[in-house]
Amino acid sequence: MKIITSTANETFKNIKKLLEPKGTKRSQSGLCFGSKVVKDVITNHLDLVVEVIRTPKHTNPAPQIPETVLSEALFKTIDVFDTGSPAIIFRTPEISEWNSDEVNKNDIFLLVPFQDPGNMGTCLRTAAAFGIKKVILTKDSANPFAPRVNRAASGCHLSLQYFLTKDFKFSNIPVFGLDKSGIPLGTFSDATPFILAAGMEGKGIYKEIAYQKLFSIPMNENTESLNASIAVAVALYEITKK
Numbered sequence: 001m002k003i004i005t006s007t008a009n010e011t012f013k014n015i016k017k018l019l020e021p022k023g024t025k026r027s028q029s030g031l032c033f034g035s036k037v038v039k040d041v042i043t044n045h046l047d048l049v050v051e052v053i054r055t056p057k058h059t060n061p062a063p064q065i066p067e068t069v070l071s072e073a074l075f076k077t078i079d080v081f082d083t084g085s086p087a088i089i090f091r092t093p094e095i096s097e098w099n100s101d102e103v104n105k106n107d108i109f110l111l112v113p114f115q116d117p118g119n120m121g122t123c124l125r126t127a128a129a130f131g132i133k134k135v136i137l138t139k140d141s142a143n144p145f146a147p148r149v150n151r152a153a154s155g156c157h158l159s160l161q162y163f164l165t166k167d168f169k170f171s172n173i174p175v176f177g178l179d180k181s182g183i184p185l186g187t188f189s190d191a192t193p194f195i196l197a198a199g200m201e202g203k204g205i206y207k208e209i210a211y212q213k214l215f216s217i218p219m220n221e222n223t224e225s226l227n228a229s230i231a232v233a234v235a236l237y238e239i240t241k242k
Contacts, residue, residue: 183216196236
């Protein structure tokens, strides 16, 4: 067993780059920590797993997958969540350019501009839970495969399809925004296809988008707003139960 012990080692340096969104984007690979999350990804998305990262004390959770063994000291420098368990590197799903001509009759798209990785991961996990399979990202969105996103999403986000919009031009499909100025969400009765657009943390919905309707979540008058990912969860529950 070869154990990497030096921070100057190229393999180690490439692994460490995956802690940053730029490294994930350039390599089209993500880094996942935590025994439960790692187990879920291996169980449900083994085809995407390319490498196991562990220490000599760890057992490889996927013996059929190539591994890199780091010294205890080196592993601690990348184990940013202090999980003390093996990590994995996975191949990230493709992010396609948005094309309104490829919309299908029964599609529901979720536009997620969240900049906070925790909110992004929670939102993607919620989308998967409610059967939403297609996500639209913007230039402001957090990298959907950054470590904190992976941890919050628990691997559920790897089953989703991703699209990137650069100009917010959504022809042939209505866009519904979540905003406190909108009509009550309980009145939602629209047919698919459509896009449900969340607002950015703090800033709210994009002004550049031509919304067909805005929907609000009724709440206690002493509460100004919900956490961004919680608002999406409430909205998806209401919409998908129809």
